[in-house]
Amino acid sequence: MHIDRLERYWIIAVGVVLGAFGAAIVASVVVFGVRLPSPVGRIDPAKIKESEFATPGLTQDGDHTYTLRIVAKMWKFDVGTKEPQPTIKIPAGSRLKILATSLDVTHGFYVEQHDVNVMLLPGQISQVDVTFNKPGVFHIICHEYCGPGHQAMVATIEVNEGN
Numbered sequence: 712m713h714i715d716r717l718e719r720y721w722i723i724a725v726g727v728v729l730g731a732f733g734a735a736i737v738a739s740v741v742v743f744g745v746r747l748p749s750p751v752g753r754i755d756p757a758k759i760k761e762s763e764f765a766t767p768g769l770t771q772d773g774d775h776t777y778t779l780r781i782v783a784k785m786w787k788f789d790v791g792t793k794e795p796q797p798t799i800k801i802p803a804g805s806r807l808k809i810l811a812t813s814l815d816v817t818h819g820f821y822v823e824q825h826d827v828n829v830m831l832l833p834g835q836i837s838q839v840d841v842t843f844n845k846p847g848v849f850h851i852i853c854h855e856y857c858g859p860g861h862q863a864m865v866a867t868i869e870v871n872e873g874n
């Protein structure tokens with residue numbers, strides 16, 4: 712079979728590019744440990760008051776390690792406080808295990824400047840582990856349109872100069 716010289720070059724070039732993409736995917740998993748956010752459990756939204764999400768909020772597990780339980784609902788990230796837009800305060804260098812679920816509809820969960828971008832589905836518990844090294848104020852934003860109060864669905868993580 713005759714393959715034109717230019718055509719052969721293009722076949723090789725496409726092969727190299729596809730190979731590089733494949734290598735990048737393998738490297739992201741094997742070398743850099745990138746994982747898709749995955750559900751860690753199921754929950755009946757009607758029985759949320761009988762679950763670990765009955766008292767959402769921040770608990771300290773150890774030195775600079777915390778668990779944050781969040782219930783997303785129209786139109787608030789509930790962390791167990793009365794504020795409509797709550798603030799979670801942690802020291803710099805904290806490792807946060809975020810467990811989140813939705814009470815009603817699909818919500819989004821995005822933390823600015825950090826590697827957190829999850830969809831919160833009713834009936835599903837999602838987990839994200841993230842370290843906050845840099846002091847600052849970082850918003851948690853709902854990025855899935857969830858109804859007329861969607862734009863007010865904001866919480867804040869305040870990372871203070873820690874020790």
Ligand SMILES: [Cu+2]
Nearest residue numbers: 853855857861
């Ligand atoms: Cu929303």
